[in-house]
Ligand SMILES: O=C(O)CCC(=O)C(=O)O
């Protein structure tokens with residue numbers, strides 16, 4: 001029912017009416033999942049975990065993970081790195097300007113990332129993006145080459161020079177490797193959750209199209225939707241693993257269309273489903289809308305890792321997600337991972353599209369918000 005404090009939110013999938021009253025998390029909205037069983041030698045334990053994840057992904061699309069196996073010192077290091085990097089003078093950071101990269105990597109200054117639907121809304125955050133490279137993949141060896149794949153989303157990372165930001169590259173790639181390992185392990189549980197063999201996605205994750213960002217949100221003076229920390233959006237890839245510091249800002253849209261704060265919890269990551277898994281699962285898993293609003297008066301740092309599949313992999317509804325209510329024709333709708341990500345990044349970074357017109361769009365697949 002429409003309330004007095006409602007507003008209409010434009011999204012890339014249509015308009016929805018949301019309540020502007022931010023509610024506290026009751027942990028039903030954003031449950032905590034213990035990943036201990038992910039490493040269990042017993043398949044039944046892993047299946048049980050998969051069932052729990054399946055339930056949460058079909059209802060909320062957001063959850064915290066604990067006992068994930070990532071070293072807490074490494075998490076501290078990456079946050080220290082972010083803080084150090086963003087405190088550099090703007091001219092040093094601009095040497096890695098993301099606009100100079102044809103694969104959207106490098107430094108984005110304040111107000112240069114736009115809402116997915118409204119380009120007049122620039123986010124009150126600065127970021128540094130890196131993407132997949134061989135040295136960031138523990139399953140590849142130094143000297144291996146990026147594959148000669150069709151997608152033009154593979155490319156090189158832009159790094160600050162060692163004098164400006166010592167240890168930046170080595171620390172960030174160490175973190176990227178840890179996230180990639182965790183993601184590949186999680187994807188096996190997702191496969192079980194979808195009644196598929198654990199290795200089902202292995203052949204589309206040999207050179208996975210992943211990206212990571214360091215983000216700095218200066219304090220936001222007012223709950224002002226003209227310059228939100230990050231405007232409401234869904235993520236593009238399979239899932240995102242987010243490390244937050246202790247400053248609250250992340251808000252998740254629940255089923256009652258209210259914003260719920262995802263409180264930072266020490267040693268936990270926040271995981272959310274992205275668009276690929278929603279397409280793949282025929283909308284069974286939810287790519288949930290979220291935003292960041294930092295009204296704490298403190299600087300906030302966060303580090304998302306976006307786990308995608310090989311950029312030239314094709315995504316269409318999984319056989320296990322077709323039902324009598326979903327016509328087989330839905331299987332004909334396909335998206336190529338790299339094209340989809342390029343289009344979405346171009347939309348938020350305002351870069352001219354250079355994707356050929358003939359590439360399929362994900363328009364046929366209905367995404368309920
Ligand atoms: O910083 C956060 O809490 C969220 C970041 C986010 O949603 C994104 O970068 O896609």
Ligand SMILES: [Fe+2]
Nearest residue numbers: 233234235290
């Ligand atoms: Fe996001």
